[in-house]
Amino acid sequence: MGGEGERKVTIDRIKRVLVVGAGTMGHSIAMVFAQGGYEVDLADNNEDSLRQSLKLIRFNLRTLKDAKMIDSGSIPKILGRIHTSTSLDAAKEADLVIEAISEIPEAKKELFRALDRLCPARTIFTSNTSYFNIFQLAKRVRPGKMLICHWYAPPHLIPLVDLVRGPRTSDMTIKTVKGILLKLGKTPVEIKKFIAGYIVNRLQRAMAREIFYLLDEGYATAEEIDRAVKSSLGIRIPVVGVVQRYDFTGLDLSLTIDRNPSIHLVSKDRRPKTLTRLVEKGYLGVKSGRGFYDYTSKNIADVLKERDKKLIKLQKFLIKEKF
Numbered sequence: 001m002g003g004e005g006e007r008k009v010t011i012d013r014i015k016r017v018l019v020v021g022a023g024t025m026g027h028s029i030a031m032v033f034a035q036g037g038y039e040v041d042l043a044d045n046n047e048d049s050l051r052q053s054l055k056l057i058r059f060n061l062r063t064l065k066d067a068k069m070i071d072s073g074s075i076p077k078i079l080g081r082i083h084t085s086t087s088l089d090a091a092k093e094a095d096l097v098i099e100a101i102s103e104i105p106e107a108k109k110e111l112f113r114a115l116d117r118l119c120p121a122r123t124i125f126t127s128n129t130s131y132f133n134i135f136q137l138a139k140r141v142r143p144g145k146m147l148i149c150h151w152y153a154p155p156h157l158i159p160l161v162d163l164v165r166g167p168r169t170s171d172m173t174i175k176t177v178k179g180i181l182l183k184l185g186k187t188p189v190e191i192k193k194f195i196a197g198y199i200v201n202r203l204q205r206a207m208a209r210e211i212f213y214l215l216d217e218g219y220a221t222a223e224e225i226d227r228a229v230k231s232s233l234g235i236r237i238p239v240v241g242v243v244q245r246y247d248f249t250g251l252d253l254s255l256t257i258d259r260n261p262s263i264h265l266v267s268k269d270r271r272p273k274t275l276t277r278l279v280e281k282g283y284l285g286v287k288s289g290r291g292f293y294d295y296t297s298k299n300i301a302d303v304l305k306e307r308d309k310k311l312i313k314l315q316k317f318l319i320k321e322k323f
């Protein structure tokens with residue numbers, strides 16, 4: 001790949017961003033770009049999602065203002081850069097597309113085909129898919145300008161964005177998107193080829209098996225597991241990550257531990273009993289007022305705000321101390 005149109009797509013030429021899907025991820029991604037000075041078109045085929053997204057963006061901006069990360073004067077300017085629509089009309093002016101619609105393969109495939117027809121040749125396409133190989137799904141859609149750009153919730157607070165190359169994604173496309181993400185204050189991490197779950201979701205999934213096993217078999221409560229992790233891995237990981245830690249442990253000991261037969265890790269086929277029971281009871285987590293923990297005495301907005309305040313505080317500290 002890498003024709004004339006390709007060469008023209010440099011960071012400075014990206015002015016207008018189209019975010020499709022205004023749900024949990026899309027509204028916050030749109031906000032990040034608007035904060036960075038980009039004109040953002042936020043499209044969703046559901047009018048209620050768009051209404052809710054604007055409410056959430058205002059809520060998020062207030063949280064950032066309370067944390068002194070933005071001043072109140074910038075809020076109307078940021079909001080003024082976000083234009084919502086139930087159509088894809090804005091595609092014809094988009095320099096960069098962020099696909100953040102529901103995780104339904106057929107819907108994503110259809111959307112990319114439509115965007116390919118509507119967008120100019122210069123437009124870069126990114127997908128926020130968590131698990132699908134978009135390079136297979138939308139095989140014929142501008143392979144040189146297609147990549148996975150996978151954000152973490154909430155995107156306006158979590159720095160990591162996975163950048164996953166497809167077999168034909170051009171270096172220029174990667175360079176452009178990486179440059180934009182760095183400009184937005186994000187931490188892009190490049191993954192050389194597609195693997196479902198990328199890095200972090202794969203690690204989380206492996207941990208989930210053990211977490212649900214410990215809960216199901218009554219080895220520890222949710223509170224005890226969280227306390228154990230927050231006061232060990234929670235402190236160590238920001239300093240030594242998950243790979244460098246082995247250098248501190250010693251690779252010889254790490255090899256012995258890896259071969260120790262006494263820890264039988266849980267099989268991937270085991271079904272999590274507690275999780276299933278809670279879902280059947282309608283305990284879906286913060287959004288329903290109850291999950292592993294009980295939030296019924298609290299307002300959901302306060303629970304989210306409390307989490308965001310702590311995330312911001314920790315992040316400010318990590319940035320200040322240059323971790």
Ligand SMILES: NC(=O)c1ccc[n+]([C@@H]2O[C@H](COP(=O)([O-])OP(=O)(O)OC[C@H]3O[C@@H](n4cnc5c(N)ncnc54)[C@H](O)[C@@H]3O)[C@@H](O)[C@H]2O)c1
Nearest residue numbers: 021023024025044045046049100101102103128129130153
């Ligand atoms: N929620 C997370 O923590 C998270 C994290 C990383 C990646 N992701 C991925 O991001 C994507 C979006 O996830 P989400 O949690 O924001 O979902 P969501 O259900 O909160 O939002 C999806 C939005 O897409 C809209 N939509 C669906 N089909 C559409 C179409 N054809 N055209 C326009 N709008 C359409 C829906 O109306 C909805 O508003 C998924 O691929 C998901 O796997 C989610």
